[in-house]
Amino acid sequence: MRLQELAHSRTGDKGNVSNISVIAYRMEDYPLLLRHVTAERVGKHFADIVRGQVERYEMPSIGALNFVLHGALAGGVTRSLSLDPHGKSLSSSLLEMEIPGRG
Amino acid sequence: MRRIRIGAGAGYSGDRIEPAVELAEQGALDYLVFECLAERTIALAQQARQRDPDSGYDPLLEERFEAVLRQSVARHLRIITNMGAANPAGAARAVARVARRMGLAGLKIAAVSGDDVTAQLRDRDLKLIESEGSTRDIAERMISANAYLGAASVVEALQHGADIVVTGRIGDPAMFLAPLVHEFGWSMEDWDRLGKGTLVGHLLECAGQVTGGYFADPGYKEVPDLARLGFPLAEVEDTGSAVITKVAGSGGRVGLDTCKEQLLYEVHDPALYYQPDVVADFTSVRLELIGPDRVAVTGGTGWPRTDTLKVSIGYVDSYVGEGQISYAGPGALARAKLALQIVAERLQLTGVRTSELRLELIGVDSVYRGAGVTNEPEPVEVRIRVVGRTDCMREARRIGNEVETLYTNGPAGGGGAWKSAREIVAVVSTLLPRAEVQTSVSYEVA
Incomplete structure (x- = not known):
């Protein structure tokens, strides 16, 4: 199923680094996110635009993951030539990811 | 128990004006904070100041103060803002002019200076963070260099009876932390409370982003009445625990989901949220919906601040x-x-x-x-x-x-x-x- 069915997401920016949260709508789906939405998969999803490492941080208390994408903003918000220099749309892109369903 | 009520009147320089007026009139606030300084804003303001020495502060400063000042004075609420940009002293004079024009004599306006570190950066070669390279690469093309200040100078101004405090570059959450330190007499080494106060500031600093702005996704995440989005306020206790809410009847909504999204907004490692006063730790944060548009925020803590300040150039x-x-x-x-x-x-x-x-x-x-x-x-x-x-x-x-x-x-x-x-x-x-x-x-x- 599409990640959008299980989670919501918001993008933030600092310099040339983007962070994308992935937050379970229902706390009981958090383990599913933990298992399937890995740093490696997110890195692959954004392979065309991320130049550096992808890190994942876990926030079990709120059922959320936080991904930090280094070198993801085409040189940084203030100098990027992108139409979306902040990378605000990256959260929507990530929610397109397909993951196995609740089973 | 005593609670301090702090509202967020703007989340960026061009933000809507009326939500702050609504907060000033109906929020029963003790403090109203306007965060108006994006990464690049101060550099552009510095360029403006080079052309005109009296300018260099936020272009909407007069308009925002004209909109809220009368209510703020009538209700004894104090205002804290980074609208000083590249010229906090000039901004304070501009606020005084607005106050006099409105017949509000006697207001005490503080300007916090010292964030400009252009001189300290001359002939230095410091490694950049969040991107590649060092300061030497851009030395000849530098327009501005400003350190993110902590809460201390704002606390000092409040202790000296300032009704309004205008700063340049300052950590955004520090503008919310300062009134808490002042009102509750928190120690600047009480890392747990400084961490919790920073958490409150972080949730509020982008104004409408915690009340349903930057959130709606029809079919998945509905938000009522975004055209009249209400800006947030926090009711904060001496323990650092808080309730995030908004004025009744305003647009938008405050929910667990809106708070969760904002909690992680522009955060990297949630255990290490570096700020000038403290390294905040959000990993133990607990959120609870305790009423309509009311989210209780407990937990969260902090660790001793680092020996360095972030500087944006x-x-x-x-x-x-x-x-x-x-x-x-x-x-x-x-x-x-x-x-x-x-x-x-x-x-x-x-x-x-x-x-x-x-x-x-x-x-x-x-x-x-x-x-x-x-x-x-x-x-x-x-x-x-x-x-x-x-x-x-x-x-x-x-x-x-x-x-x-x-x-x-x-x-x-x-x-x-x-x-x-x-x-x-x-x-x-x-x-x-x-x-x-x-x-x-x-x-x-x-």
């Missing part, structure tokens, strides 16, 4: 030229692709020198930048976008011109050409030893 990076033109109807995509091909060839034929060039189809591949692009049905209209980086303005102009000439030289039916050329003031960040940053507070009485 504005510099002239490059010049950018851009052109756009639209194609619609049958074959729109093919004509748009042909147009891009023509422009690419023209830039080469005429020898336009770019260090970076993007040829995009708006509606197809411009926002996503290649990530997750699928084979959707052909769009009924598409707009091409050609944008390139150059080392002078003259060269930048040639890019937009090559798009504009498609009107008479390109594919059929190209319409709505638009072009621009602009100087790019960019921002990079570094770290400076805290001991090198000296702050001071001056006062203006209306």
Whole structure:
């Protein structure tokens, strides 16, 4: 199923680094996110635009993951030539990811 | 138990005006905070100040103060803002002028200075953070360098009875932390409370982003009445626990989901949220919905602050030229692709020198930048976008011109050409030893 069915997401920016949260709508789906939405998969999803490492941080208390994408903003918000220099749309892109369903 | 009520009146420099008025009138606030300073804003303000020494503060400062000052005085609420940008003292004088014009004499306005560290950065070679390189690479093109100050100077101003405190660069959450430190007498080494106060500030600093702004996704996440979005306020206890809410009857909503999204907004490692006063730790945060539009925030803590302050440096990076033109109807995509091909060839034929060039189809591949692009049905209209980086303005102009000439030289039916050329003031960040940053507070009485 599409990640959008299980989670919501918001993008933030600092310099040339983007962070994308992935937050379970229902706390009981958090383990599913933990298992399937890995740093490696997110890195692959954004392979065309991320130049550096992808890190994942876990926030079990709120059922959320936080991904930090280094070198993801085409040189940084203030100098990027992108139409979306902040990378605000990256959260929507990530929610397109397909993951196995609740089973 | 005593609670301090702090409202967020703006989340960025151009933010809506009326939500702050609503908060001032109906929020029963003790403090109203306006966060108006994005990364690049201070560099642009410094350029303005070089042209006119009295300017360099937020262009909407007068308008915002005119909108809220009478209510604020009547209700004894104090205002804290970073609208001082590159000229906090000039901003304080401007606020005093507004107050006098409105017949509100006797207001005490504090200006916090010392964030400008241009002198300290001269002849230094400091490694950049959040991007590659060092300060030496951009030394000759530097416009501004400002350290993110902590809460201490704002606390000092409040202790000296300031009704309004105007700063330049300061950690955004610090503007919310300062009144808590002042009111509850928190120690500046009570890391747990400083961490919790920073958490409250972090949730509020982007104003409408915690009350339903930057959130709605029809069919998945509904938010009522975004045209009248209410801005948030926090009711904070001495323990650092807080309730995030908004004025009853305003648009938007405060929920667990809106708070969770904002909790992680612009955060990297949630266990180490570096701020000038404390390293906040959000991993133990608990959120609970305790009523309509009321979320209780407990937990969270903090660790001793580091020996350095983050500094953001504005510099002239490059010049950018851009052109756009639209194609619609049958074959729109093919004509748009042909147009891009023509422009690419023209830039080469005429020898336009770019260090970076993007040829995009708006509606197809411009926002996503290649990530997750699928084979959707052909769009009924598409707009091409050609944008390139150059080392002078003259060269930048040639890019937009090559798009504009498609009107008479390109594919059929190209319409709505638009072009621009602009100087790019960019921002990079570094770290400076805290001991090198000296702050001071001056006062203006209306």
